[in-house]
Amino acid sequence: MKLPIICPSCDHTLNVSQMKCPSCKTEVSGDYELPVLLKLNRDEQDFVLNFFLSSGSIKEMAKQAGLSYPTMRNKMDDLITKVEQLKNNL
Template identity: 60%
Template sequence: MMKLPTICPSCENQLVVSKLVCMDCETEVSGKYHLPVLMQLSVEEQEFVLQFLINSGSLKEMANQMGKSYPTVRNKLDDLINRIKMLKNEE
């Protein structure tokens, strides 16, 4: 399955969803819909969020799994929090 693009390949602005299709009955819904905040994150950022949830929020466990130091993982989380706040403010 193809990954959903979120950034315009021409101008690098945020893309919006304009059409949804049911895979079973082929019903189509058209409009301009903004992507949810979590979908606006990069694939790497989304993976970090998933690992954070899977590890019950344990940055220590994530650092062990990633082979990185706790401060490095903590900084990555802080950066992600700031990015999410910025995206929320743009809504």
């Protein structure tokens, strides 16, 4: 099941209110903000993971995706801008 990150009613970012240990069933409740990377949509999270797995090589990511380096660089720049905005809203 995919973790919901956006409110279906008003489109604001959701907070975490409860977590549960699957082993001992301990539950922790509160009002916790999601980490910045979890506020990204699934495609953006996959992009970050692929960047990490390609040892930070945009050139390698472009090759694997069948895209040009400038196209992949633009995707990276857009994601950097989004992460900076999310980080500044903390």
